[in-house]
Amino acid sequence: MLTHAIGKRSNKVKNLVERGAVKKFAEAIGDLHPIFVCEETGKQSRFKQNIAPPTFPRVFDYGIIEELNLPEKGLIHGEQIYHYERPLHVGEDVHCYCEVKNYYERRGKSGEMGFLLLKRYGEDLEGNLLFTEEQVVIITETVRREMMV
Amino acid sequence: MTTINELKIGECLDEITLSPVTRLDLIKYAGASGDYNPIHTIDEEAEKAGLPGVIAHGMWTMGNLAKLFTPFYEEAFIEDYSIRFKGMVFLNDVITLQAELRDSGEEKMNFKVKASNQEGQQVIKGSVVLRRWPQS
Numbered sequence: 584m585l586t587h588a589i590g591k592r593s594n595k596v597k598n599l600v601e602r603g604a605v606k607k608f609a610e611a612i613g614d615l616h617p618i619f620v621c622e623e624t625g626k627q628s629r630f631k632q633n634i635a636p637p638t639f640p641r642v643f644d645y646g647i648i649e650e651l652n653l654p655e656k657g658l659i660h661g662e663q664i665y666h667y668e669r670p671l672h673v674g675e676d677v678h679c680y681c682e683v684k685n686y687y688e689r690r691g692k693s694g695e696m697g698f699l700l701l702k703r704y705g706e707d708l709e710g711n712l713l714f715t716e717e718q719v720v721i722i723t724e725t726v727r728r729e730m731m732v
Numbered sequence: 733m734t735t736i737n738e739l740k741i742g743e744c745l746d747e748i749t750l751s752p753v754t755r756l757d758l759i760k761y762a763g764a765s766g767d768y769n770p771i772h773t774i775d776e777e778a779e780k781a782g783l784p785g786v787i788a789h790g791m792w793t794m795g796n797l798a799k800l801f802t803p804f805y806e807e808a809f810i811e812d813y814s815i816r817f818k819g820m821v822f823l824n825d826v827i828t829l830q831a832e833l834r835d836s837g838e839e840k841m842n843f844k845v846k847a848s849n850q851e852g853q854q855v856i857k858g859s860v861v862l863r864r865w866p867q868s
Contacts, residue, residue: 604764611757611764612795613750616802629806629865636802637810638795641765656769657781660790665813670805 584727585651585686585699593646595678595706600671604642605635612636625673633673637665640716645681645703653699657726661698661719668713677705677713684717694724736804736841736862745800745831745843752824753788761792788821793847793856800831800845801860808841808862815858819849826850831860839864 609619617624618634625633671677684700703716722730739745758772767789770777778786794815801810821827827847835842841864846857 608764608795611761612792612799614796614799614802616799618802618805634805636795637798637813638791641767641791641795656771656777660817662817663791663794663815665810667809667811667813670809 584688584697584730585683588648588650588683589686591648591650591683593648593681595680596644596646598643598677598679598705600635600639600673600675600677602633602673605633605639605673608639608642609636612638619673630670630672634670635673637667637670639671640665640679640703640705640714643677643679643703643705645679648681648683651683652730653720653722654726654730657723657729659721659723661721662717663719664717666715666717668711671705671713676708678708678710679703679705695727696724697722697727736807739833739836739841741833741836743833745833747831748800748829750796750827750829752826753821755786755823758786758788758792758823761789761795765789765791767791783820785822788825790815790817790856793821793827796827797829797831797845797847797856798860800829801862804862806865808864810860811840811863812859812861814860815845815856817856819853819855821849821855827855834859 606620609615681703684702686699688695688697699720701718705713707713762768762773771781772786772789829847831843831845834844841862843860845860846854848854
């Protein structure tokens with residue numbers, strides 16, 4: 584159903600690791616550690632600045648893949664894998680994009696399920712990789728039927 | 733514990749037990765993350781999706797679990813963080829976060845991580861690889 588989207592990529596979008604967004608995110612996961620939110624702690628740290636929590640890239644805009652039309656509801660998040668070259672710095676710009684790595688279908692307990700593998704990338708402005716985020720999204724039979732209408 | 737280097741294989745970081753999950757927790761996470769899927773905040777939408785009530789964002793639990801490692805940022809950073817979402821988290825659930833050191837080398841430390849509910853059921857599980865900063 585989505586096999587035509589495999590290999591497709593979005594255009595890069597420039598995102599800012601914004602101080603206020605980092606604070607709000609750290610608060611929402613109950614981790615208001617000074618390394619994320621206190622400027623003085625950041626300056627004294629090995630990073631010489633504040634950093635963002637590892638799951639913060641959730642907030643970035645990764646652009647749009649035209650071939651990928653997913654419904655808003657009914658998707659199941661199966662797996663999530665982050666890889667970092669280094670922590671993200673508060674105040675830096677990150678170029679983000681997304682790629683469809685794979686799609687396949689398997690018969691399970693509740694019918695034919697779709698498995699979508701998305702990979703998201705964050706690079707610095709020189710094009711060096713900062714992080715990747717891989718996500719497995721499970722599309723149930725009910726949702727698949729709705730998508731085919 | 734003030735340093736992670738003292739940790740031996742088979743030992744755990746100090747575990748954290750979260751306060752019972754509230755709707756406000758999930759509304760805050762929706763706002764902070766931009767994930768406004770209503771099954772996480774509105775009962776009727778959760779019920780329409782066949783759920784007994786709203787469930788936490790899987791990423792909320794994953795985000796929480798990472799804080800076990802935050803105090804050690806001067807020694808090592810999270811290089812890899814892999815999670816499989818196993819079970820749902822409902823309002824009033826009490827979630828406990830745990831990390832056990834499985835392997836340790838000069839450059840990296842491997843942890844098995846999990847979050848469990850008050851019944852002892854794992855809701856997420858996976859691994860964290862910490863990379864030590866080079867000695868300067």
